Amino acid sequence: MPKQKSAIEDSQALIEWYRGVKRDLPWRKNRDPYRIWVSEVMLQQTTVAAVIPFYERFMKRFPTLKSLAEAPTEDVIENWAGLGYYSRARNLHKSAQVLHSRGFPKTFAEFIELPGFGPYTARAVASLAFDEKTGVLDGNVIRVLSRRYGLKLEWWKPQGRNQLQQLADALAQVDQPADLNQGLMELGATVCTPQSPTCLLCPWAKVCVARHLHAIPEYPLKKPRRDREVWHWRPVVVEHDGSVLLVPNDYAPFLKGHWILPGEAEILSAPPSNFDYKGTVTHHDIFVSIGRSRRKPKAGEMKWVPMDRLSREIPASMIRKAIEKSRVTS
């Protein structure tokens, strides 16, 4: 942990640097918490450059919290198309309805109590929109702090994460925590990049421990890779009157939070010899064997989706592919 004086010096140097280089991004036009919140959710999954066109389209369709809260879910999903991680769009929509009925809170402690706000998003909105003195920790910030202070922490475990959070919080004890946090994120995104950082442009070049030790690639520690898993998924396509039956996914570890085809999934030690096609979701290699039936399950939550609305209502291509292939082979 840096001494208080050095933390203040680091923060001031970073804020000054950030004010000189900050990019003109659509969510920085004002400090509307709704706009900041949506941008932070989108930025969790992809880069700034990739997010901008999706963000602008989304804001055009849902310019206010009210417009998002009152929109049909399919509309939100459709305007999220291309960003992936559709469970985030659903959570965003649910949270918008809660926020619209209760009003936007202002503090981390209040945000974290709401559905759809994890520690990162709660801190980001509280500090960027309301100047709360709390540090924001994402992958970029973890890299920058690990290098600057020469920290080899297991940042994917609670203890390492807590240490980094305390450090980020210490840096945020300034009058402009929003600029400090955005400066950290900006530095990680544009200068202190994973490969070949441009240290000569860095406000911390003279004090950076990893640079001083000529050991930048050693920071931060690399998270151990998760072993891949082989799954055999046997979805059943049930069609009736031009619609297909979906159920909430309560049986497969992949496509969590999605409506999927009824069926079963089993983990295997090796790929099956017979299957229709293969898909991949995170660390799951999924071998798909499609079944067809005219009988719907006897009980449980379910919904029918008309064939001509498949792409609108089922964003996961692996599910659509099962339906399309079942039609070709039937």
Ligand code: SF4
């Ligand atoms: S000096 Fe280089 S390695 Fe150190 S924080 Fe700055 S960009 Fe990153």
